Amino acid sequence: MCKSENIYLPNLATIEAIVDETPDVRTLRLVFQDEQVRENFSFRAGQFAEYSSFGFGESTFCIASAPTRKGYIECCFRSVGRVTESLRRLEVGDTVGVRGPYGNSFPIEDFYGKSLVFIAGGIALPPLRTVIWNCLDLRDKFKDITIVYGARSEADLVYKHELKEWQERDDVRLVKCVDPGGAGPDFDGKVGFVPTVLEEAAPSAENTIALVCGPPIMIKFTLPVLERLGFTDDNIYTTLENRMKCGVGKCGRCNVGNVYVCKDGPVFTARQVKAMSQEF
Amino acid sequence: MPQIITEQNLRNLIDLLVKEAKLVVGPKLSGSVVLYEPLTAGSDLTLDALPRRSSKELFFPICEDILSYKRENGSMKVTDVDRSQFPEAVLIGAPPCDAGSPAILDAVMSWDYKDEFYLERRRKSTIVGIACTKGDDACFCRAVGLAPDAEAGSDLFLTPLKDGSYACKAVTEKGEALVAAHRNLFAEGAGGDPVPFVDQGVGKLDLVKIKKWLEEHFEDPLWEKIADICVGCGACAFICPACHCFDINDEGSTDDGVRRKHWDACGFAKFTNHASGHNPRDVQNKRYRNRIMHKFKYYDGKFGKTLCTGCGRCIRACPVGIDIAEILETINSKQD
Numbered sequence: 259m260c261k262s263e264n265i266y267l268p269n270l271a272t273i274e275a276i277v278d279e280t281p282d283v284r285t286l287r288l289v290f291q292d293e294q295v296r297e298n299f300s301f302r303a304g305q306f307a308e309y310s311s312f313g314f315g316e317s318t319f320c321i322a323s324a325p326t327r328k329g330y331i332e333c334c335f336r337s338v339g340r341v342t343e344s345l346r347r348l349e350v351g352d353t354v355g356v357r358g359p360y361g362n363s364f365p366i367e368d369f370y371g372k373s374l375v376f377i378a379g380g381i382a383l384p385p386l387r388t389v390i391w392n393c394l395d396l397r398d399k400f401k402d403i404t405i406v407y408g409a410r411s412e413a414d415l416v417y418k419h420e421l422k423e424w425q426e427r428d429d430v431r432l433v434k435c436v437d438p439g440g441a442g443p444d445f446d447g448k449v450g451f452v453p454t455v456l457e458e459a460a461p462s463a464e465n466t467i468a469l470v471c472g473p474p475i476m477i478k479f480t481l482p483v484l485e486r487l488g489f490t491d492d493n494i495y496t497t498l499e500n501r502m503k504c505g506v507g508k509c510g511r512c513n514v515g516n517v518y519v520c521k522d523g524p525v526f527t528a529r530q531v532k533a534m535s536q537e538f
Numbered sequence: 539m540p541q542i543i544t545e546q547n548l549r550n551l552i553d554l555l556v557k558e559a560k561l562v563v564g565p566k567l568s569g570s571v572v573l574y575e576p577l578t579a580g581s582d583l584t585l586d587a588l589p590r591r592s593s594k595e596l597f598f599p600i601c602e603d604i605l606s607y608k609r610e611n612g613s614m615k616v617t618d619v620d621r622s623q624f625p626e627a628v629l630i631g632a633p634p635c636d637a638g639s640p641a642i643l644d645a646v647m648s649w650d651y652k653d654e655f656y657l658e659r660r661r662k663s664t665i666v667g668i669a670c671t672k673g674d675d676a677c678f679c680r681a682v683g684l685a686p687d688a689e690a691g692s693d694l695f696l697t698p699l700k701d702g703s704y705a706c707k708a709v710t711e712k713g714e715a716l717v718a719a720h721r722n723l724f725a726e727g728a729g730g731d732p733v734p735f736v737d738q739g740v741g742k743l744d745l746v747k748i749k750k751w752l753e754e755h756f757e758d759p760l761w762e763k764i765a766d767i768c769v770g771c772g773a774c775a776f777i778c779p780a781c782h783c784f785d786i787n788d789e790g791s792t793d794d795g796v797r798r799k800h801w802d803a804c805g806f807a808k809f810t811n812h813a814s815g816h817n818p819r820d821v822q823n824k825r826y827r828n829r830i831m832h833k834f835k836y837y838d839g840k841f842g843k844t845l846c847t848g849c850g851r852c853i854r855a856c857p858v859g860i861d862i863a864e865i866l867e868t869i870n871s872k873q874d
Contacts, residue, residue, distance in 0.1 A: 263618075263654045264604065264605065264618050264619070264621075264654060264655075265652065265653065265654070266604040266605065266786065266799065267604075267605055267616065268605075268616065270614055310788075310797075311792075312607045312788060312792055312793075313788050313790060313791055313792035313793075313795055314788055314792075315786060315787045315788045315797070317813075335813075336813065338813045338814075338815075339813065342813070344792075353613070353614040381814075473816065499814075500810070500818070501809075501810050501811060501812055501813075503784070503785055503786055504784070504786065506650070506651035507646070507649065507651065508651070508782070508784070509783055509784045509785070509786075509802070510782060510784075510802075510804060511802070511804075511809060511810065512810075513828075513832065513836060514818075515831070515835075515836060516835075516836050516839040516840055518840070521650065535831075536756075
C-alpha cells in the first residue's frame with residue numbers, strides 16, 4: 259500500500275465503543291488497527307476526517323474527541339443518509355475507514371490566559387466538545403470557562419453524561435437550555451433559545467474568546483448578542499459545516515466563494531465569515 | 539527548426555505509436571458523432587469536427603477506482619490502485635480548447651495534496667494539439683485568453699496547411715522527444731499557407747473587468763434573470779474540459795468492492811445539501827451563479843487561471859439555451 263501517494267486511501271479503525279447520544283445521534287470510539295498509525299496519529303481541535311463505511315462510501319465529521327486524549331478518536335453523527343445509516347448499523351469490533359485529519363483548527367495556544375465562552379446548538383456540540391476537553395485538560399492555562407448549550411428538546415441534548423460532569427465541576431459554568439416546549443418535568447436547565455439564554459447569562463467579553471457552533475439560524479441570531487456583550491469579530495470563532503467529500507480541496511463541493519472550507523477552514527473567525535460571500 | 543508532417547505521415551505516426559503499445563486517443567467517428575476515443579490505427583483519426591465531449595476524461599475519467607476493499611478471514615483489507623499500470627498515452631488532434639484544459643486543471647489537482655490519479659496520467663501523456671479551423675458560433679476561446687492557434691497545454695502543436703500537411707512546433711520537451719523518436723516522419727521547413735481560422739461570434743473579453751463585476755455583484759438581479767431557467771441537468775459540466783467536481787462512492791458489498799471517484803456537478807440540486815437539510819444553494823439560480831463565479835472568479839482567485847477554455851460545448855448542449863458567452867458579454871458590457 260503506497261499510503262503517501264493515494265490521498266483517498268483511508269486508515270482502518272476498529273469501533274471500540276458506541277454511545278447513543280439521542281435516538282438518532284451516535285458516538286463511535288475508534289482505534290486505528292495499524293500500530294504505527296495508532297502511535298503517530300495526531301490532530302488539532304477543530305480538524306475533521308472522512309469516515310467510511312465499506313460498501314457505502316464516506317461521510318465528513320469533525321473529530322469530536324480531544325487531541326489531549328491519546329490512543330483513540332471519536333466521531334459523533336446523526337443518521338440522515340445512506341452512509342451515516344450504514345455506519346449506524348455497524349457494531350463494536352467492526353471496521354471503518356478514516357482519512358484525515360483535514361482542515362485547519364482552533365488556535366488554542368492563542369487562547370492561553372483568556373476566558374472562553376462556548377456556545378453550541380443541537381448536534382453542533384461535537385466540534386466544540388473537542389476544544390472543551392482540550393482546554394479542560396489544560397485547565398490552568400485558561401481563566402473562566404462558560405458553556406452555553408441548547409437543543410430543541412431535552413432528548414436532543416447530546417453528551418448528556420458529560421453535561422452532567424461539566425455541571426458538577428466548579429471550574430466550568432454550564433448553562434444548559436432547550437427550546438420552549440422541549441423541556442420535561444424534571445429538566446434542570448433553562449427554557450429558551452440559545453441566543454436569548456446567552457444574553458441572560460451575559461458572560462464578560464473582557465479578555466474572552468467566544469466559540470460558536472450551531473445551525474446557521476442560531477449563529478445568525480447569536481452573533482448580534484455577542485456583539486452587544488462586547489465581543490469583537492476577531493474574538494469570535496466558528497466552524498462552517500459545509501458538505502464535503504474529498505476533504506483535500508479537489509472535489510469542488512465545499513467552496514464558499516474563493517474559500518475551500520475543507521482546506522482554509524472549517525474554523526473561521528466572525529470577521530472572516532462576514533467577509534465571505536453569504537452562501538453557507 | 540520548424541518541422542512539417544504530411545497527413546499520411548501523421549496517420550503513420552499514430553500507427554507507430556499504437557505498435558509501441560501506447561494508448562493513442564484522438565477524435566474518431568463513433569456512430570454518428572465524433573468522440574475522443576482510443577485510435578487503433580491512423581485511419582481512425584478524423585479532424586472534421588470538434589468532438590462532442592472534451593478530452594478531459596483521458597486524465598480525469600468519468601469514473602475510476604481509487605481503492606478496493608475485501609474482507610479476508612474476518613479482517614478488512616484495503617488495496618491501493620496500481621497506478622504504475624496507467625498507460626503511456628498520446629492525445630492527438632486536440633484543438634486548443636481541449637489541449638489547454640489539463641494546464642488549467644493541474645493547479646487544483648496538485649496544490650497541497652496531490653491527486654496522483656490525475657497527475658500520474660498527466661506525467662504519462664503527451665498532447666499533440668492542433669490549430670482549430672473548425673470553430674462555430676458557439677466557440678469563444680478568444681474571450682477567455684486562448685485562440686484557435688494557442689499552444690498552451692500542447693506538447694507538440696500542429697497547424698493545418700492548405701496543402702493538407704501540418705506545420706509542427708515542439709512546445710515542450712515531451713513534444714521534442716516525440717518528434718525525435720519519429721524523425722523520419724517529419725521534414726524540416728516552415729511549410730506553406732495555414733488554413734484560415736473561422737471567426738468566432740465572441741471576441742476577446744476583459745476578464746479582469748468581468749471578475750471585478752462578479753466580485754461586486756454576488757447579489758444581482760442578473761442571476762435570477764439568466765439562471766432561473768437552468769434545469770440543473772449537469773450537461774454543461776459533464777462535457778466541459780475544465781469542470782472538475784467529483785463525488786466518491788463505493789460499489790460492491792460490505793465485504794468486497796471498490797471505491798470510486800466519479801464526476802459530479804455543482805448544478806445538481808443536492809450538491810451542497812448539508813446533513814441538516816440546510817442547502818446554501820437552495821435554488822437553481824444560486825447554483826448557476828456558482829458555476830459562473832467558480833469559472834471566472836473563484837478559480838482565478840485561488841489559482842490565477844480561468845476555469846474555462848471557451849470550447850462552447852456547454853452552449854451547444856444546454857437544453858434550455860443558456861449561453862455562457864452571451865452572459866460574459868453582458869457582464870463585459872456593463873458600465874458600473
